[in-house]
Amino acid sequence: MTAEPRFLPGRFSGLSIKLIATIIAVIFAVEIVVFLPSIANYRASWLDDRLRVGVVAARVLDAVPDVMAIPRNLTDRLLNSAGADAIVYRREGQSQLIELADAQTPTVAVTADMRLRDPMTLIAGAIDTLLGGGGRTLRIVGEGDLNSSLVELLMSERPLRRDVFAYSRDFFLISLIIAAITAVTLYVLVSRLFIRPVRRLTENMLAYRQAPENASLIIIPSQRRDEIGIVERELGAMEQDLFSMLRQRRHLADLGLAVAKINHDLRNTLTSAQLLSDQVATLDDPEVQRLAPRLVTTLDKAIGFAQSVLDYGRESAAPPVPGPVDLRSLIEDAAFDARLVGHPSIAFSNGAPERLRINVDAAQLARVFVNLLKNAREALEAVTAPVAAPAVRVEVSRSDAGLTIAVLDNGPGLPPRARANLFVAFEGSARAGGTGLGLAIAREQVEAHGGQLQWIEQPAGTRFEVTLPASTVLA
Known part of the structure; x- marks a missing residue:
């Protein structure tokens, strides 16, 4: 039979591309896990820098007496250095405000409270900055340098968002370079250790399957001592x-x-x-x-x-073709073919019940019983010492395990050599000149029906039992 051709997977469907994709995906997943706290810390540092400038401005406000007005050029320089539109300083229930002359009233504001420093809050704020629009007003709240003092900065969110995006871009490029270097390094290493040996094994199996009688295709194992080496040696031995x-x-x-x-x-x-x-x-x-x-x-x-x-x-390997068969008639016909019916000196008894029908291949099972009954007849005919009332009988019994059909005779029994090689072709014959093929064929045919053929040891005579599954019994 010609083996169906097989082919190795393509360049984009083999282990190599899957390995590279997996490595890159894992590296990017790790980078994402690292990126979130990193961008959160960067945003917090950026806001802290602006807040420190606001604290300096608050010191200036605190140093100016209340009766004096702060010059406009000073307030504008303080606000421009902080990049803020307005700074609010609160202390002991009092508030001071400085703002640009052309400051506009904010429409959409988002608060960044730097007093809350837990990781989840920082990460959520960074994600909000990345995903939120750039037209919002940022309200930065933090503690001043005096007890119970607060500083608030109002500024546009665009500078923060621009710097956060620039940091994210740089982080992504660095991550991409690290992923590429790591993927190539791991690929080269894994390719040498695993991919190439596995591909060599695959190519050998495909080639050997096409021509298993070509000895030149037998794989030559390498000197590896790991699992790949074991596979190579076992494949070569196989x-x-x-x-x-x-x-x-x-x-x-x-x-x-x-x-x-x-x-x-x-x-x-x-x-x-x-x-x-x-x-x-x-x-x-x-x-x-x-x-x-x-x-x-x-x-x-x-x-x-x-x-x-x-x-x-000529024994066929075709499976049995079951059909309804009357067991008593089947055994009666087998006894006739085995020349037991009407035998001048051997009595035959058919113990199969009337109207017991089984679902079996009639031709194959008939051959089994012809062989067993013929062996019993020949054993009784070949005895040297006289046997009182030589007889062959068939007994049938039913149980939960199935249907048991026993073929018995009261002859001398099986010799030791036949017992040791029972059911072995050319060796299991109980008589001189026999081939032992009958029992070997009979056992194969019974097992093809899902049953068993066994020799049962007993004090005198010979007993063979054919056990069929309970599913074969029709009535």
Whole structure:
């Protein structure tokens, strides 16, 4: 079967671009977390500078006697140095105001109370400055240099907003440079340590999947001792095992084809020899009459062995096709095919209940019971010591686990060699000349139905149990 082609991801969909994007996103997220308190501190410092100028102006106001008027040029210079339109100085319940001559009455004002220095208030004020319009009037409130004194500055918010934006722009550019340098450095490092080895592994797996029998595509592990090195070594070992397995499978397939052809020709030859032996058996020569039965038996065994090998080679891997089947009739037909019905010396008992229907593949399950019943018959026929009332019977029982169908005989039981290799093809035969294929095939067919085929040890005789799931029972 030809493997479907696979391709590596593109330049903008692989690990590299995802890694760079992730690094930059994380750096910017960190920078945002750092930016908020930084811009808040910058805004607070800017406001504190203006407030200190206001405190100096308040000292001047406090130093001038109340009976004297402050010259206009002095007040304008104080206000221009603070960048304010007006300064209010409050002390001991009294207020003093100086303002520019052309000062306008503010329409929209926002208060910055520098007595509140908690981080959340500072951050909220910085965000408000960035997002708010530049046409508002800023009211800065702070403590004076004397007890219980307050200083207020009224000024346009535009200078603060302009400086805050300039600081934010510089911060962003520096952050971008740091993010780029960090991303490139981490990318180069991670690319050498992870991306390139992973890409090498991916390319190897894609190439090897297309041609698993090409030994030159088996990956050569590096000398790394970390997880990547372990993956490389395990992948190389797996590809080595897969290469050997595929090579062995091809050899076995070729050998099996040759054996099947030889076996087919051998079976035809043995069949012809059997016909000749049947004719020889009709001769009146005493020596021929003595040797003919042994020749016929030997030829029958050889033909049976050849046929069983051919049947095993033709065994289909198709799943069973379930359908409603009467269990008693199925066992009765299997007993007939196994030559138990009407046997001159072996009694057969069918213990399946009447009208018990199961949902199974009739052909496959019939083959299972033909094999089990045939094995029981041959075991009783091959006994050397006489068995009292030789019999084969089938017992059926139901439980919550499912339906159990047991095939029993009162023969000598299984020999130790057969018990040790039960259900193993070519090794699990209980009789001389057998192949052991029957039980191996029967177990595969029972397991394909979701059931189990087991040999149950008992003091005398042989007992095999076929257990089918409860879902197979129809009535």
